[in-house]
Amino acid sequence: MKTNDEIRRQNLLGAIERYRTAAKLAEAVGTSAAYLSQIKNQTPESKTGKPKTMGDDLARRIEQALGEAHGWMDAEHEQLDLATVTSIFPDAVPVVAIDSDADYxxxxxxxxxxxxxxxxxxxxxxxxxxxxxxxxxxxxxxxxxxxxxxxxxxxxxxxxxxxxxxxxxxxxxxxxxxxxxxxxxxxxxxxxxxxxxxxxxxxxxxxxxxxxxxxxxxxxxxxxxxxxxxxxxxxxxxxxxx
Known part of the structure; x- marks a missing residue:
């Protein structure tokens, strides 16, 4: 069973994907992109050496930015992986996400x-x-x-x-x-x-x-x-x- 910190990190990845970049999500929730990236990448705390985790306040602000209900960040959400999708739809072609800050x-x-x-x-x-x-x-x-x-x-x-x-x-x-x-x-x-x-x-x-x-x-x-x-x-x- 995943810990609450692991669930929040997984949902953070989904939130960043929905906003396209960590910078855009950070702007929406009033924090820094660097801080979100540290949580995403499990950067160790300088004092404890433990991976950075997400607090309740940030979790609630992300939920609000996504338009999700209170507690959404603390629950697992089923996602179909590419292998499952292609087994159901053999002709499916994955969508390639391009960084919105790129030249495109x-x-x-x-x-x-x-x-x-x-x-x-x-x-x-x-x-x-x-x-x-x-x-x-x-x-x-x-x-x-x-x-x-x-x-x-x-x-x-x-x-x-x-x-x-x-x-x-x-x-x-x-x-x-x-x-x-x-x-x-x-x-x-x-x-x-x-x-x-x-x-x-x-x-x-x-x-x-x-x-x-x-x-x-x-x-x-x-x-x-x-x-x-x-x-x-x-x-x-x-x-x-x-």
């Missing part, structure tokens, strides 16, 4: 939008609970002609854009593109509220449209100058729904 990705801010009515600029606040950063493929951004310094990522809230966008999806916004195009999706400062809507042109007027079929709950709204300010165009979506 740009790192862009994962943020919350902080807007005021009539405010033309964009004020943001880092989304630390989700790591504060988002990796986007360099080849995609370069192919689309996007400037990574003008990209931010936010998480979708609410049901108004289902089935195109679901709550919890991550979308990338190009702050450099504020020109309205019929049927495109934008982040909008609507009277001080950050909304993500499809823009439609009808009878000489721009309208904010929801993709949700329940138009009684999510009816269209006029996009008038001064009360409807374009933050940027949505250029990418990532989510777990398919």
């Amino acid at each position: 990705y740009y790192q862009i801010p994962l943020v919350k939008l902080r807007l005021q009515a009539g405010m033309q600029g964009v004020r943001t606040e880092p989304e630390y609970q989700s790591g504060g950063k988002k990796s986007v493929p360099r080849d995609w951004a370069d192919r689309e002609g996007l400037n990574p310094s003008r990209l931010v990522a936010i998480q979708v809230k609410g049901e108004s854009m289902e089935p195109t966008l679901y709550e919890g999806d991550t979308i990338v916004i190009n702050l450099a593109d504020t020109k309205l195009v019929d049927n495109a999706i934008y982040a909008i400062n609507y009277e001080g509220e950050a909304v993500v809507k499809r823009i439609s042109r009808d009878a000489g007027q721009w309208w904010l449209m929801s993709d949700n079929a329940d138009q009684r709950r999510f009816h269209r709204r006029a996009c008038r100058s001064g009360e409807c300010i374009v933050v940027g165009r949505v250029v990418r979506r990532e989510g777990s729904r398919f």
Whole structure:
């Protein structure tokens, strides 16, 4: 039977994998990447010579960062190894994880939008609970002609854009593109509220449209100058729904 320290270390490995790097997990939980790596690698304590272990406070903070229940770090979680998976699915090909700090990705801010009515600029606040950063493929951004310094990522809230966008999806916004195009999706400062809507042109007027079929709950709204300010165009979506 594994000890509690061994279980926590195993779950730490899974947590790092979910955040892609120890540095990103460390930022989310408010500790140093070096300290997490010492626990991960069982670095001996200088005084006792015993491997470094994880305390209760850090365990709870990791659970919170992962969105897991209290005590999750102290329980074993069944994981299928590659041999088991390939025995069930002979044609399965393993996914190769590439360090998100490598040359394959740009790192862009994962943020919350902080807007005021009539405010033309964009004020943001880092989304630390989700790591504060988002990796986007360099080849995609370069192919689309996007400037990574003008990209931010936010998480979708609410049901108004289902089935195109679901709550919890991550979308990338190009702050450099504020020109309205019929049927495109934008982040909008609507009277001080950050909304993500499809823009439609009808009878000489721009309208904010929801993709949700329940138009009684999510009816269209006029996009008038001064009360409807374009933050940027949505250029990418990532989510777990398919």
